[in-house]
Amino acid sequence: MTDSLRILIVDDEIEIRRFLRATLSAHGNTIFEANCGQDAIEMVVNRRPDLLILDLGLPDLDGVEVTRRLREWSQIPIIILSVRNQEQDKVQALDAGADDYLTKPFGVGELMARIRVVMRRVVTPEGTSTYSVGGLQIDLARHRVNLAGQDITLTPTEFDLLKTLAQNSGKVMTHRQLITQVWGTAYEDEDRLLRVNIANLRRKLESNPSKPEYILTELGVGYRLRSLE
Known part of the structure; x- marks a missing residue:
C-alpha cells in the first residue's frame, strides 16, 4: 500500500x-x-x-x-x-x-x-459512473455495458444487478443485500430470482460461465464483482 x-x-x-x-x-x-x-x-x-x-x-x-x-x-x-x-x-x-x-x-x-x-x-470519488475491470466496461450514466469492444444488451433488471455489484466492486454482497437493493424488501426470500439473473448475466459476460472471471461466487454467502488489484 x-x-x-x-x-x-x-x-x-x-x-x-x-x-x-x-x-x-x-x-x-x-x-x-x-x-x-x-x-x-x-x-x-x-x-x-x-x-x-x-x-x-x-x-x-x-x-x-x-x-x-x-x-x-x-x-x-x-x-x-x-x-x-x-x-x-x-x-x-x-x-x-x-x-x-x-x-x-x-x-x-x-x-x-x-x-x-x-x-x-x-x-473512489462519489458519483463515479464508469467501472472497468479487464475487458468489461460498465457505464452507469448511459446504461451501457461493453465487453472486449462489443456492446452487450442487458435487461433493465440485469443492468440494475450489475450496477449494484459494480458500485460495490470487490465487496461481497450477500443474497439479501442484492435482492433488497434490486427488487426491494418484498422479495427478500426470492433467492431463485437472484440466481436466475446472475446466471443470465454470466451467460452474457463470461467466456466460460461455469468458471466466471467477473461475477464471482462466495459460496453460501453471495456474489462480488472482481476488482482490479
Missing part, C-alpha cells in the same frame, strides 16, 4: 493483536488496539481510524453488534477477521455492514490484498 493508514485492531487475543501490529506497522501504518467492543466504538469516535479490523468473539459485544452500532453513524471500512468459518456467521457480519470477511488462520498477502480493495473503494 502506498499511503499510510490509521488502523484499529479489535481482538481479545493479545497474540493476534501483536502479530497484526507488527505486520501492519511494517507497511508504514499507524496502529491502535482494543480488546472489547465498547472500547472499539469509543476509539472509532476519538481516534478516527481509516480502517477497522474486527474479531467477532469479543468479551462484551459480539463483533456483529459492534458493526451494526457503527453503521448507524459511520461508514468506516470494516474487515472481519474471525475463527468462525460458518456461512451463517459470514452472512450475518456482511448483512450488518462489514465490508469483508477473512477467516483465521489467514495469509499476510491475502490480508494486505483485502485491505487494498476495501480502501480503494473509499478513495
Whole structure:
C-alpha cells in the first residue's frame, strides 16, 4: 500500500493483536488496539481510524453488534477477521455492514490484498459512473455495458444487478443485500430470482460461465464483482 493508514485492531487475543501490529506497522501504518467492543466504538469516535479490523468473539459485544452500532453513524471500512468459518456467521457480519470477511488462520498477502480493495473503494470519488475491470466496461450514466469492444444488451433488471455489484466492486454482497437493493424488501426470500439473473448475466459476460472471471461466487454467502488489484 502506498499511503499510510490509521488502523484499529479489535481482538481479545493479545497474540493476534501483536502479530497484526507488527505486520501492519511494517507497511508504514499507524496502529491502535482494543480488546472489547465498547472500547472499539469509543476509539472509532476519538481516534478516527481509516480502517477497522474486527474479531467477532469479543468479551462484551459480539463483533456483529459492534458493526451494526457503527453503521448507524459511520461508514468506516470494516474487515472481519474471525475463527468462525460458518456461512451463517459470514452472512450475518456482511448483512450488518462489514465490508469483508477473512477467516483465521489467514495469509499476510491475502490480508494486505483485502485491505487494498476495501480502501480503494473509499478513495473512489462519489458519483463515479464508469467501472472497468479487464475487458468489461460498465457505464452507469448511459446504461451501457461493453465487453472486449462489443456492446452487450442487458435487461433493465440485469443492468440494475450489475450496477449494484459494480458500485460495490470487490465487496461481497450477500443474497439479501442484492435482492433488497434490486427488487426491494418484498422479495427478500426470492433467492431463485437472484440466481436466475446472475446466471443470465454470466451467460452474457463470461467466456466460460461455469468458471466466471467477473461475477464471482462466495459460496453460501453471495456474489462480488472482481476488482482490479
